[in-house]
Amino acid sequence: MASSDYSKELHIALLAVQRASILTKSVFHSHAKGTLDKADASPVTIGDFGAQALIISALQHNFPDDEIVAEEEAKDLREKSKVKQTVWDLVQKAKLDDASGEKELGGAIESADSMLDIIDKGDSKGGSKGRIWAIDPIDGTKGFLRALMVDGDVKVGVLGCPNLPVDDSEALTENIGADASDAEGKGVLFSAVLGKGAASRSLGSGALAKESKIAMKAVTNISDATFCESVEAGHSSQGDAANIAKKLGITKPSVRMDSQAKYGSIARGAGDLYLRLPVKKDYVEKIWDHAAGDLIVREAGGQVTDVEGKRLDFTVGRTLQNNKGVIAAPKDVHGRVIEVVREVLGSK
Ligand SMILES: Nc1ncnc2c1ncn2[C@@H]1O[C@H](COP(=O)(O)O)[C@@H](OP(=O)(O)O)[C@H]1O
Ligand SMILES: [Mg+2]
Numbered sequence: 001m002a003s004s005d006y007s008k009e010l011h012i013a014l015l016a017v018q019r020a021s022i023l024t025k026s027v028f029h030s031h032a033k034g035t036l037d038k039a040d041a042s043p044v045t046i047g048d049f050g051a052q053a054l055i056i057s058a059l060q061h062n063f064p065d066d067e068i069v070a071e072e073e074a075k076d077l078r079e080k081s082k083v084k085q086t087v088w089d090l091v092q093k094a095k096l097d098d099a100s101g102e103k104e105l106g107g108a109i110e111s112a113d114s115m116l117d118i119i120d121k122g123d124s125k126g127g128s129k130g131r132i133w134a135i136d137p138i139d140g141t142k143g144f145l146r147a148l149m150v151d152g153d154v155k156v157g158v159l160g161c162p163n164l165p166v167d168d169s170e171a172l173t174e175n176i177g178a179d180a181s182d183a184e185g186k187g188v189l190f191s192a193v194l195g196k197g198a199a200s201r202s203l204g205s206g207a208l209a210k211e212s213k214i215a216m217k218a219v220t221n222i223s224d225a226t227f228c229e230s231v232e233a234g235h236s237s238q239g240d241a242a243n244i245a246k247k248l249g250i251t252k253p254s255v256r257m258d259s260q261a262k263y264g265s266i267a268r269g270a271g272d273l274y275l276r277l278p279v280k281k282d283y284v285e286k287i288w289d290h291a292a293g294d295l296i297v298r299e300a301g302g303q304v305t306d307v308e309g310k311r312l313d314f315t316v317g318r319t320l321q322n323n324k325g326v327i328a329a330p331k332d333v334h335g336r337v338i339e340v341v342r343e344v345l346g347s348k
């Protein structure tokens with residue numbers, strides 16, 4: 001039975017991210033060598049399917065009664081046997097260096113067909129009752145996210161960021177996009193448990209590394225703040241962000257970064273604000289893009305809301321249909337940021 005302090009959930013989620021990152025690294029490396037057939041499916045898609053299968057298999061082994069909301073579905077794989085085989089080959093090879101960790105995750109998946117069924121176990125409708133995991137097998141091409149919600153509250157959040165340095169003094173000096181290199185020695189895992197603070201550790205491929213507590217940086221003068229936003233202009237309005245920054249007196253250029261690495265970066269004080277400003281009126285954010293980041297930033301001393309200042313509501317299904325955009329900032333300055341966000345968005 002699951003423990004009440006969520007230590008087992010955290011441990012399994014962390015190990016599962018490490019195992020999934022072994023697979024995604026191998027996808028990116030084989031793609032670089034041109035061994036994957038791009039005409040069949042993009043390497044990112046292959047990585048997404050494989051990572052989702054590995055993660056759900058680990059969660060099911062440990063928490064068989066939990067529901068899972070995951071981004072991908074196996075439909076396309078069922079129709080394309082060649083891609084299915086490619087994913088299956090990758091999944092069979094992705095193992096932790098550490099045999100005891102591999103055992104804790106339930107070991108290998110039985111067959112290619114059971115892999116497809118496992119991928120489709122991520123089809124929960126979500127909601128406000130019971131234990132539900134939210135999973136993004138690969139986010140913004142190279143991050144990983146998982147979070148456990150219980151009765152609509154995020155209790156455990158884990159983010160894997162293979163392209164962020166473990167030491168935050170190096171972070172936010174450059175824009176980190178989809179093509180950032182996957183150099184050895186890089187990679188960080190962020191995590192949080194509700195009420196117990198946030199931590200980071202290096203992302204490895206076997207037993208878990210030792211964690212260090214993280215906290216947001218205090219912002220005494222908001223004009224000195226650094227803000228992050230999406231690399232993709234279609235995901236967050238960079239024009240609105242520039243206007244908001246200007247009104248706050250911010251002169252530093254924004255740091256553009258893929259994935260929920262933005263949440264992890266501000267949570268450890270490498271950067272201060274995360275602005276995600278709606279581009280399309282009808283786009284609804286997905287819970288797997290935000291559940292872990294929301295908890296990690298709040299446990300590091302921040303506040304996370306939508307553009308109107310409402311907390312993100314994870315209880316209404318697979319999407320955040322009650323929210324628009326995301327504004328994350330240290331608690332003390334969050335209210336001021338929202339004021340300016342409303343001014344700028346309201347005057348459009
Ligand atoms: N029009 C849109 N507005 C906001 N987010 C969008 C979007 N279209 C896609 N996304 C989401 O943005 C995520 C990446 O976020 P970011 O821009 O911060 O890197 C994508 O995750 P996936 O890459 O997992 O599909 C996707 O879910
Ligand atoms: Mg996607």
Ligand SMILES: [Mg+2]
Nearest residue numbers: 136139140289
């Ligand atoms: Mg995503």
Ligand SMILES: [Mg+2]
Nearest residue numbers: 071136138139
């Ligand atoms: Mg994804």
